[in-house]
Amino acid sequence: MRLEYFQMIDSIEVLNSHEASITARSHVPNKSPVFEGHFPGHALVPGVLLIETMAQASGYLILALNEFSSMPFLASVKEAKLRSFVPPDADLVVKAALEHEGSGYAMTKAHIHHDGKKVCDAQLTFRIMPFPSPELERHMQTQIEKIGLRKTN
Amino acid sequence: MSNTFETVAAIISETSDIPLEEITPESNAMEDLGIDSLDFLDIAFAIDKAFGIKIPLAGWTEELQAGKAKVEDYFLMKNLCARIDELAATAKQS
Numbered sequence: 001m002r003l004e005y006f007q008m009i010d011s012i013e014v015l016n017s018h019e020a021s022i023t024a025r026s027h028v029p030n031k032s033p034v035f036e037g038h039f040p041g042h043a044l045v046p047g048v049l050l051i052e053t054m055a056q057a058s059g060y061l062i063l064a065l066n067e068f069s070s071m072p073f074l075a076s077v078k079e080a081k082l083r084s085f086v087p088p089d090a091d092l093v094v095k096a097a098l099e100h101e102g103s104g105y106a107m108t109k110a111h112i113h114h115d116g117k118k119v120c121d122a123q124l125t126f127r128i129m130p131f132p133s134p135e136l137e138r139h140m141q142t143q144i145e146k147i148g149l150r151k152t153n
Numbered sequence: 154m155s156n157t158f159e160t161v162a163a164i165i166s167e168t169s170d171i172p173l174e175e176i177t178p179e180s181n182a183m184e185d186l187g188i189d190s191l192d193f194l195d196i197a198f199a200i201d202k203a204f205g206i207k208i209p210l211a212g213w214t215e216e217l218q219a220g221k222a223k224v225e226d227y228f229l230m231k232n233l234c235a236r237i238d239e240l241a242a243t244a245k246q247s
Contacts, residue, residue: 075191102201104211105194125194128211 001026001053003034003045008053009094012149015064020098022061024147026053028090035088045086050120051077054110058096058124060149062106063140065098071136072106072126080122090114096124104128157204157234157241164199168192178231183224190214206240 001008014023028045035043055074062072086092096110106128111121131137162176169192182188188196197208216222226232 075194100198100201102194102197103207103209104214105197107198125198127194 001028003029003032003049006052007143008049008056009060009147011147012060013093015061015149017065020061020065020101022057022064022096024057024060024094024096026092026094028086028088028092030088032088043088045088045090047080047082047120050082050086050112051080051122053092053094054096054112054120054122055124055126057094058108058110059126060144060147061096061098061108062101062126062128063144064149065101066128068141068144070128071131071140072128074124075105075127076125078123078125080120082120084114084117084119086112086114086119092119099123157237158230160203161200161230161234161237164203165196168195168199176230178234180230181225182228182230182233184228200237204237204241204244206237206244208237208240 001010008026009024010026012022012024014021016022034046034049038044038046055077059072059074091114093113094110095113096108099107099109104127106126108124108126109121110124112119131140158178162173165171165176165182165186165188166173169186169188171186171188176186180186182193182196193210197210201207213222213227217224217227227236
């Protein structure tokens with residue numbers, strides 16, 4: 001994870017296109033400017049960044065399912081539950097599954113586990129649109145290669 | 154059509170917290186009922202599930218943005234229900 005760059009997913013462990021699900025891994029860094037403010041003397045990953053982490057795992061799933069033809073953008077978050085604190089140096093397992101793929105939008109359910117315990121979950125909705133710029137498309141291709149996103153089923 | 158209208162009106166009422174009696178076949182979902190495009194994603198999701206179809210929202214949006222269609226073509230309740238009936242009939246055939 002590079003919190004300050006919003007790079008939340010380190011690697012993809014499993015992409016199951018048949019089941020439309022994904023499992024990703026993320027390691028929370030020991031130090032980050034984010035922890036200087038959140039919170040002094042009690043460093044925690046902000047809940048909004050946990051939601052962003054679930055959104056990115058979902059986004060990579062949608063990207064893979066649409067064969068990287070268009071870009072998912074987070075549109076709504078429902079039933080978000082932040083169940084326990086996530087400290088620095090935590091190893092996270094992030095899972096997302098497609099609930100519904102509509103025309104131009106998709107919905108997922110996602111959750112994050114730490115030490116075998118669910119720390120958060122949410123239902124997410126994405127608008128799916130053409131890549132708005134070649135630069136973003138190139139960036140996403142680079143990210144996809146970096147995290148090892150490829151079909152396994 | 155009447156069954157479709159009742160189902161769609163119930164979905165809109167529930168997802169957007171609009172009293173059922175305010176929704177008529179002549180209501181424009183966007184302009185009269187105040188549903189925005191984000192709210193409509195939830196409605197489309199529920200309609201897709203209820204009727205076993207995939208509302209072509211991306212295509213409709215493109216047509217609206219390109220001026221090839223008017224909002225009422227797709228979002229006047231009676232027109233929306235007619236489109237849903239067409240999509241459901243096509244889905245049944247395939």
